Amino acid sequence: MKEITAVNTEQPPVSPPVLRAADNEASGLSTKVNRPRNISIRKDSRSTLWLPLGFGLLFLVIWQLKGFHKLFNLELYQLPIPSAIAKAIQANADLLWNYSLYTGLEMIGGCLIGSAIGLLAAVAASFIPQTGRGAITLLAALNAVPIVALAPVMNNWFGDGVASKIAIVSIMTMATMAVSAYKGLRSVEPAYLELMHAYAAGKYTIFLKLRFKLALPHMFTALKINMATGIIGAIVGEFFISSRGLGFLLSDQIKLGNMPIAWSCIVIAAVLGIVLYYCIQLIERVAIPWHVARRKLH
Known part of the structure; x- marks a missing residue:
């Protein structure tokens, strides 16, 4: 029984290079996993910047072309266009x-x-x-x-x-x-x-x-x-x-x-x-x- 216990409980030693390799592999996996996430975060930040700018530019173009004047039946003295402002x-x-x-x-x-x-x-x-x-x-x-x-x-x-x-x-x-x-x-x-x-x-x-x-x-x-x-x-x-x-x-x-x-x-x-x-x-x-x-x- 003692010999069986010794064989079952004894663990083979793990060498430091194996641990380093495992750590490197884990870190490599984490880098591969995190890389798409970082790319998505950059895309989200760009979209939060460019979407409002694009909407604002479209708003000014419609305003300049008197789109709001036609929509709400306004005159130029009531709503000046951006170039006049x-x-x-x-x-x-x-x-x-x-x-x-x-x-x-x-x-x-x-x-x-x-x-x-x-x-x-x-x-x-x-x-x-x-x-x-x-x-x-x-x-x-x-x-x-x-x-x-x-x-x-x-x-x-x-x-x-x-x-x-x-x-x-x-x-x-x-x-x-x-x-x-x-x-x-x-x-x-x-x-x-x-x-x-x-x-x-x-x-x-x-x-x-x-x-x-x-x-x-x-x-x-x-x-x-x-x-x-x-x-x-x-x-x-x-x-x-x-x-x-x-x-x-x-x-x-x-x-x-x-x-x-x-x-x-x-x-x-x-x-x-x-x-x-x-x-x-x-x-x-x-x-x-x-x-x-x-x-x-x-």
Whole structure:
């Protein structure tokens, strides 16, 4: 029985070259398996880039050929074609540039201030979860306040300068950051918390090393939303009491019936929002390369 046991349990030694060959073979198989996946990811990234560009180019061609005019029975004074808008931008480049900087200052300043206040509110609410959720809900109610009703009040409080428009954008963006950041700070898996407690980590250490880092994707999402929508608050605020900015110029030129310049303001405002959106996205890629949304791109 002893001899049989020895023969059955004894394993032949495996030499290191065999292990290396097996590892190489496995790695070769994994490379062969992953190679088509990488190619498909590149194709997906190219399609996500070229499809919107192609659609946008087709949209401009149809617009230039007056396709929308025929479809919706519009006249050129109601909807200028892209070439007329481009000529208006070229002819009024200095004025549009100065007004764009003015509106951009209101937008960026309001977004940063509102996002900072919303983040502070979310951090404070995360340390007192019993009452913090209710406070965040009340703060989110600010989104229900119409901008048309908010703009005259802010103009009355802060005057007709930059401060009133910054205040409007701040109120618009505050709730988005507060809700998103609070959700990120509180959505930590229990296993992570148990691990931090096992290392005897304190409340503030857990916040800095765990909660805050896991909430960064939510914060950047809120920033991108704020940058894309903050331009609305700045322009609407300029509709009421202002002597500069894209909103003032848009309202003034619509009253005068100068639609190419009015549409130039709309195009520039849209481009400004898109550029700031992608700036935040670029910062996000640098700040949180470990996020799953970034890893899928590699």
